[in-house]
Amino acid sequence: MMNSDTDIKTPAAQSPVFAIVVGEHSGDTLGAGLMTALLKRFPNAKFIGIGGPKMLALGFESLFDMEELSVMGIFEVLGRLKRLFHVKDSLVDHFSANNPDVFIGIDAPDFNLRLEQQLKEQGIKTVHYVSPSVWAWRQKRIFKIAKATNMVLSLLPFEKNFYDQHNVPCTFVGHPLADDIPLTSDKALARSELSLPEKSKILALMPGSRGGELSRLVAPFLQTAQQLLIQDDSLIFVAPLISEKRAAQFNQLKNDIAPDLPVQVIINNTQQVMAASDCLLTASGTVTLEAALIKRPMIICYKFNFVTFIIAKLMVKLEWFSLPNLLANKTLVPELLQQDVCVENILPLVKERLYKDQSELNQAFMTIHQSLQQNASEKSAEAVINLLPDNFSHVISTVNE
Template sequence: MKLHLGIVTGEPSGDLLAKQILEGIRNKYLQDAIYDGIGGLELSSIGFNSWYSMDELSVFGYLDAILAFPRIFSIYKNVKKRWLTNKPDVFLGIDLPDFNLRLESSLKKNNIPTIHFISPSIWAWRFDRITMIKEAVSHMLVVFPFEEEIYRKENIPVTYVGHPLASVIPLKPSQESARKFLNIDPKAQVVAVLPGSRSSEISNLGPIFLQTVKLLNKIRPDLQFIVPMVNESRRSEFENLLDSIEVSNLRCISRRDYENNILINKPLSWYAMEASDLVLLSSGTATLEAALFKKPMIISYVLSPLVKKIMTWQSGQNKPYLPWIGLPNILMNRFVVPEFVQDNATPKKLAEAVLNILLDRTYCSSIVDCFQNMHKDLKLDTPKLVAETIIKVVKKTM
């Protein structure tokens, strides 16, 4: 059996996972196979034929998406034409729902089985997308346990495969080693501050977080703050805010500070979270990462009036279906950690929450136990389970 597998991924994490999946398929099932589509350096390192760099599909926010639409639509048409001409045995779309679901719909209509890995957040926004998913996806692979029931109710084949991050982040983080790497006093109380990876998040949340730090400077001058930045552009934007909001004991870091350090082998935000006693952060995947590092956290998010209007128009909702925005709260189905959203996200409220949590040792201990159990639930052999599903789907069509 010579397998032809098509893949599209647009993020480094998806690129690495896809590489692990392909290695699993080769080692256990097939030695001789064809893999092509869109990927990154990890896939290319094992002979994947990438027609475009996955960076071509990476956009952040509505404005970027609008500006990038002509380029992405051209890629979409070309990729679809290639696969309809030379049909793969199965297609694996990793995340990128706006691109991959449309592509999967076309491929499935032409009798190409489609597997989608990482469900869109239909449980929070736009459940109406389930109709398109039914039309587009032969088999859905989900990363959270509660998602299985959603798809089973809709009669969509589904498999829970665990969350890849749970296998990468250790069950027992080492605050000591992280502080040593970042050169942080082992006795200090440290708050990691993560205002987000997008420019809009820096501009909306950055000033609020800095004003929070300023208030905490007055009340707890011993507190240390570390702010990891995803790239130099975001760092520059954040440091520009420091010109107008003067704070103490805050250190902003980015990759350039460690470019000569051969020991760096994970995102700087992970080091910062691991080294911290508490994390103040923007809603998103980072909240799950903080939970996997077993950290108390305070989640916040602020949308500009324009973006909020666009989201309301696009989704038909004024707010998410769920009462929570943070992944730890969604997974636990209750408010495990505090959230401050929109008008409720004030420096005073955030500072009070920081102080209350740092003083409450019982709460902090309970958070560690809670997140330890969550981590174990999410930790499965994801590449193996995905590879097994791909083979099962292919065999059904033979």
């Protein structure tokens, strides 16, 4: 394992080129953490591919906007297929001509695994960071992953067991969020910093970071909030949105659905808003893991495009779809999917979690937090460095000592 106290730094002439492709904001966070860890060893390293704002702030050179890959669902992808192939082919051409030392695809498996396989066939070492859910559906994808990658970096402990059974190289690195988020979150401090009232109950409305999911969830979320306000006029609503673009979309929908509902929109400060809240009404995704680590009760909702839902229903055989429940291997938090996402179902679930003791749930969240707290960015950087070409061998051997 690498030790930050004895980081090895190399001159620019010996610094590697890392190609990275991310497809959404959670991948941008992982990419920024990995870049930070790699820059400790190689301060003059070059990073190029597709990155988000956090990676760009660290000096990443993005060949395309990250939004190009932010597409969720089978039906939605079909409408963007021609453009996605153009982006992939352009990346293959660029990396083939410039030959990065290692390629790291972060999440976005349908896009990145195709790209990784083409690059691996050309002799470029490839890493896939965040395992696809092969343990849940389309398990034969494990053979495609084996062809496409030299190493898989898994965030969840049960994933590595699946890869080991198929003799596919995999390193369990834990989750960077578990490293970054403190074991206890100070609600009073978060409220003070956000200028939110100290005593009122606060419900966070979190309809998603993608345009499609937000458009499908805003209406039931706002309608539930309207009913809650009738029953408790002291209740405060906040909506943390990932960007100005999503905030504008949210506000437009709110003006149409619930123009008089008081909702404070806060941009790009999701974790602090969660810490300040008593309960979260949220879309599914990585944000539910953040909520568990911050240790706030939540109701998780998701609505797919209808065609995507029908196909997924036939292919996915899981008892749960949210990360907190999958990690606990039991129902910790309520999940509502598709037509079940309605005010009649959401309302009683929110009321129960806003006004009742949640200490038992918090203890379960603490267990999850401790299991994922593995110094993930450092472990990921170590795995990537071990794939560097032989001309970096003196650095690799020193790092591993």
